[in-house]
Amino acid sequence: MFDKESGLLQGTVELLVLKTLSWGPMHGYGIASWIESVTSDALSVEEGSLYPALYRMAKKRWITAEWGLSENNRRAKYYRLTAEGRRQFREQMTGWRRFASAVDQAIGSTVAPSWAK
């Protein structure tokens, strides 16, 4: 659905990660699984592309990583939102909603442009 190279995908993945982590700390596999389940696998993205996004976000200090034990007692890297990450989440969510509704409004329009008459 999204081109892998498009900036749109990257921004979307980041927003989805921020959303996921707003529930609490989680490891990469958990994040991927949750996004897939809540989007009903509609954004069938390769799971691997999630990780560079996570590392970039860690570098931007939106999220931090620490090692912890997973539910089945395996060593896993957990990500958690920082204050900055929380701020980013609020901002991007607003931005996305405005964008989506604008696009939605446009494609749902029934008024033909003047030149089409």
Next chain:
Amino acid sequence: MKEPRKIPFIASQPETEVDSELRFHLEQRIQANVANGMSPEEARRAAMERFGDVEGVRDECARILAEDRRTHARREWLDDLGQDMRFAVRAALRSPVFTALAVVTLALGIGANAAVFGVVKSVLLNSLPYSDADRLMRIRSPIKALGEDRGSLSAGTISDLRERQKSFTSFGAWLPERDMIYDPGDQPQIVKARWVEPSLFTTLGVRPVLGQIFTDADGLRDTAFNVMIPWHTWQRVFAGAGNVVGKTVRLNNIPRTVVGVLPRGFVMPEEGADYYMPINMAPQMRDPISVRGSHNFGMVGRLKPGVTAEAANAELNKIGDELEKLYAKDNLGIGLMARPLRDAIVGDTRTPLLVLLASAGLVLLITCANLAGALLSRTISRRKEFAVRVALGAGRGRLVRQLLTESVLLSMAGGIAGVVLAMILLGMLRGLSLRAIPNYADLSLDTGAIVVTFLLALLTGVAFGLGPALSVGRANPQGTLRDETRGSTESVRSRRMRGMLVAGQIALCVSLLAAAGLLARSLWTMINAPMGFNADNMLTFTVPLPGRYNAATTRLAFKEDFEQRVKALPGVKGVAIAGGLPTRITNSNGIFLQSRPWEANEPVPFITTSRVNDDYFRTLGIPLIAGRTFNASDGPDAPPVMVITEAFAKKYFPNADPLGQQVRYGPPDPNQPWTTVIGVVGNVRNNPLALSPEPLMFFSQRQQPFGEAFAIRTSAQPKALIATVRATLRAIDPGLPMYQVKTMEELVAEGFAARKLPVMLMGAFGALALLLASVGVYAMFTSMAAAREREFSVRIALGASRRSVAALVLRQGGLWMLIGLVAGAGGIFVAARLVSSQLNGVPAFDPLTIGGAVLVLLTCAGLALMVPVRRATRADPITVLR
């Protein structure tokens, strides 16, 4: 969502970290697939497919992580530094007295070094103010008999040298500075003039700032009508006027034209002058006597490209030998040599400067040891604070770094104060304008010197901070925190470190004291050894006589008239007139004895000589040993006579009566009449820096009326007489100036001035070192006593005498002092060797001086330790134990 259980973060390679994260992901996915009913093989393939490019993702993530860590580490380091600095400033402000004392101590230590380095740099490192100065050589005629390697050259030698040599591209020669009368119209003044070859300035590579330098044509006339002026003359006499070139100055009553102004930084390779006049060697060559007989030219040469200084010197040695054979009459015992101009200018200044630099270095080392001890005490009292910080998660490395930041902050503050101090000191030195320091040295701190000083400060901060900082890094925080009541005991390790620091201070201090003591004692010996004449209550001056006094009879008549008039003044006890007054007799002549002709290969001895009036010996208080001194019977037509000193008689007439001996002097001349020795007088130390008096000979002003130095013996303050004497002189001839007016004591003291400065500075360094070492000893005993206060109280409570407690403390601290003294013995050995070349009349291992140094140190240390030891014995067991 519930919090995951944390496990400690272990920093690993970015690749490893990413790998294990991705592996976790794939394994979870495979498990989930299997749970959904896939076969393991199928599950694995599906997981991989769903993940995508594992390799690519891993590399990209690892790259981002590595980059992140790098920037993070950098930022963290800077953050830590800022934090450390803030903390250091706060810690410094929390104990202002300690901080102030530490900064002052450092300022003194660093300032002393910066000042001495400023001098060393100006004298030894800065380049001479000539173009390509490394290629310039000073050429001289060593006089082998005197062991003197600074003899001047004769015109004949210079001419032959120019023809024979192959090492130099050009030369410039000059004559000694001469006094001239400059008459601006109202008041005649004495100025210094120097005749120089026009080629001197081109050889040195000096360009005029105004006008031009001399041309060869300038030198051709016998009278110098063109003059060049140095910067200071331009400023002072001509007020820096831009149109000075072409102006006329009357020097010795001859109008001369200024043709050029020398640049500000110009210095003569020898003493500078106020006016430079051109000279040509050709007229000098016409005078058959002086051409080879008077050796009074100074000379520099510029080396040809590729010729080394050694090769040039070897060539000159060879030419010198040839000329000695060729002109045995004049050049016997005289050679030729060349040495780099800088060495020639720096000369004897090098060794004392290096000794001073070493001393300043010692002071800084003592400062470091002292502050290390003080910081050690401070870290012990701050142990709780550090333990808390370690317990709260500060790494040991961070703690060490924090403490180093504190000490470097102190040393930097000390460095700033030290640079200011050094600038003040150098300003004072400039004000003294010492002859001991070559005149090209600007004695300032340039950027390089300031950078060196701050590097030194940084090094100092690390040096004194490292030991205490590491001792904190090693400390056991748990023990410290738990040890609530007995927390004041010092660990064995830090006690040993403190002891070693004190021992080091004592060793360095006693070496410095010994070196300073040796130099001081040597100077003291030289000053107090009998000079051979009485310098009290004497007024000295010179009256340079202009050309109209050239006739011998006129000169003699003036001097006799002046002598009679001055003698008649109230308060005058005697008048001495001479070519040179003691400590300033500069003339010397070769001598030939009738009783013992010199062998062919024997160098002719040169004897320092002066022409004196009848009253000279009586006025100066030089005792007559045998025979008589000069009187009215020794007129110009009477047989020539001379008076010699005891040293002369002993050396040249060891087994005969010196009276009646026949001597010739000057160039060997079979037609010259013999001069008869009529008297022997007591020895006079003409060179105040030599303890054994050199042989001297005197001739009568009546027979040789040369030399216009005067010394008046007064009954009261000599300077009170200056105005009267000046009026008397003016009454005879208003055109005659009185010049270099000073008391004989001042004249003699000038001879020691060059030696006094290093001794005074070394003394100051020694005093500083002593103070620091005493403080170190005091601090050691204080902390030792404080650490064992409880133990001492128990001992006293159990019945130990206070004396035995004192002995306990003394034994512990005394051991370190003893170790310091033993190490100091080695230091004294090195120090004495270093200064031995500067000593006169004192053996390098003078037991009195060395014993004195040890005694002074022990006395100060003893006084310093008295307070803490007494305090230890006063410990009140009841308060302490409760």
